Amino acid sequence: MTEFPDTAHIRLEARGPVLRIWLNRPELRNAMSAQMVREILATFAAIREDRSLRVVVLRGAGGTFCAGADLKNLAGAAEAPPVGATDAADELKQSNRRFGLMLETVNSAPQAVIAAVEGYAMGGGFGLACVADITIATEDARFAMTEVTLGVVPAAISPFVVRRIGLTAARRFGVSGARLSGAQAREAGIAHLAVRDAAALEAAVTDAINQILQCAPEAVAETKRLMLRAAGPAPLSELLDQAAESFVRAVRGSEGREGTKAFVEKRKPAWATRIE
DSSP states (O other): OOOOOOOSSEEEEEETTEEEEEEOOGGGTTOBOHHHHHHHHHHHHHHTTOTTOOEEEEEEGGGOOBOOBOHHHHHHHHTOOSTTHHHHHHHHHHHHHHHHHHHHHHHTOSSEEEEEEOSEEETHHHHHHHTSSEEEEETTOEEEOGGGGGTOOOTTTHHHHHHHHOHHHHHHHHHHOOOEEHHHHHHHTSOSEEESSHHHHHHHHHHHHHHHTTSOHHHHHHHHHHHHHHHTTOOHHHHHHHHHHHHHHHHHSHHHHHHHHHHHTTSOOTTOOOOO
C-alpha cells in the first residue's frame, strides 16, 4: 500500500483505485506555491510503482482550479536586493525548473490523470491542465497564459502547451495572454470536454474514471510511454521497434493473456471495475 507524504497545500483522497489530489489554497485561488509543487512531486513519486492506483484526479478546492503562481512570492523574488542577487537568481531558476519537473512528472505518470477544471486555470494552472490525459472543464471556466501580462514568460509550461495544442495556437495564447472560456478551451484542444456546471463536472469525471477502469493498468502505463515517445524526437524506426517490443510484452504478459481470454469467453476481464 502506498505511503502518502504529509501535505499542507494539497489534500489527498484515496478511494480504491482512484486518488484525488485537491489543490488546497482556496483563499488564494489555489495559487501554486513552492510547497505545493514539492508536495505534488512527492505524491506522484510515492504512487509511481503502485498499479492498484489507476486514476489520479486533479482538482482545485473552493471552486477554482489554479490561478497560477503565487504572485507575492514572485514579486519578492523580483525585488531581491543587489547583495546576494546571484544566489537569489539561482534559487528562482531552481524553483522554476522544479515546477517544470512537476509538470513533466504529472505528464509521464503511469496512471491515467484527469484534470477537472472550474473557475480559473491561469499560468501554471493552464500548464497543469495541459499535462492531464483527460481535461474536463466547466463551460464558464477561464483559461489563460497570463505570464506575459505580468512581464514574465511562460517558461516551464510552454513546451507542454505546444505539444498539447500545436505551435500556432500556443503562440496566439502565449503572446496575447488572451482568456478562453471552458467551451473555447475545448475547441482549442486544451480541454477534451466542456460541461454545464460543477455537478455536471463531477458526473463527467466519474464517467471518465469508469471508462479508464475498464482498461488494464499496465497497458495504460505502456500506452502513455509510447505516445510520449512518439511526440518526441526519436526516429520513427526506433519508435516502431520499441512499439513492437511493447506489443509482445503486453500480449504475452498476464494482462494480455487475461484480456484476450476474457474476449474469447465473452466476459469482462478481471481488472474491469467502476465506482458509483
